[in-house]
Amino acid sequence: MNKRSIIPKQVTEYDLRLLRIFKAVVENGGFAAAESELGITRSTISVHMSNLESRMKLKLCLRGRGGFSLTEDGQAVYYASIELFDSLNDFSLLVNSLGSELSGELVILCADQLDAAKQLKLAKIIQIIHDSCPNLHLVLDGETIYNIEKLLLKDKAHIALFPGYQQTEGLCYQPIYSEPIYLCCSKQHEFFNQVDTFISEEKLSSVPAIHPGIDIDGSGREQLKKLNLLAKAYQFDTRKAMILSGRYIGYLPQSNIQQELNNGDMRIIQPSSLTYQFNLSLVYKVHPKEVNKVDLLKEAFAKVF
DSSP: OOOOOOSOSSOOHHHHHHHHHHHHHHHHTSHHHHHHHHTSOHHHHHHHHHHHHHHHTSOOEEOSTTOOEEOHHHHHHHHHHHHHHHHHHHHHHHHHHHSSSOOEEEEEEESSOOOHHHHHHHHHHHHHHHHHOTTEEEEEEEOOHHHHHHHHHTTSOSEEEEEOSSOOTTEEEEEEEEEEEEEEEETTSTTTTSOGGGOOHHHHTTSEEEEOSSOOOHHHHHHHTTSEEEEEOSSHHHHHHHHHTTSOBEEEEHHHHHHHHHHTSEEESSTTTSEEEEEEEEEEESSOSOHHHHHHHHHHHHHHO
């Protein structure tokens, strides 16, 4: 006769607590590594894990000299716990969206640092949001485009700012800003004091250059073909640091380097020909779970940009 789990059909708060501990242990790779996240000792974690295994009548993990690992049942329970906690979070989001006044988190993500002008525009957007919905908890953060797309699709973020050159199914891309990008070098680079007419295509292809790390439009790809791409930098700030080293040339928007241009620390190379457009898009999920929050953001961005 098969043993049955003693966890009741109606999952209790205690079961949820044990599953949260189990999930943290798995994601940290063991008992010791999970101590700081959970704020309890290794021995206490061990007791909780034993209680969970007893209640489920399943062996969930192996621990010993070989390190921490999940059993086949443990893997199944871990993936089921992810779905369970995602469902609980979705329920909370739904309830929050039903109230007359929006509350909870409002997450805005950016793939690049914003220049001074865009920071001022974002500040106006924040004013609009705060004045209309003061109970919202604003979260502004930076991430890679790949991670931002995943977070938007999973409803872990509401809206984002990044170039919409390569569009992902399920997301909507609304262009809000466009500016030219130019090839730059710093005053420590050999090109800095050379006249543009003496910087030939052969010379351009002979020095190390930086790839932006993401897909860009056709004209941008044609420009990159002229360069000796030996480095990669996804964000404008990291790319600028590499250019300022004097060891690389790379493409940046003028708004991002205006201070360095004014100070004589950087220059633009052949601005009439070595340039392409940087198009910034407002990106959001086509069918988001928290429609009201996304609509609020879209209206605020439309007013400011």
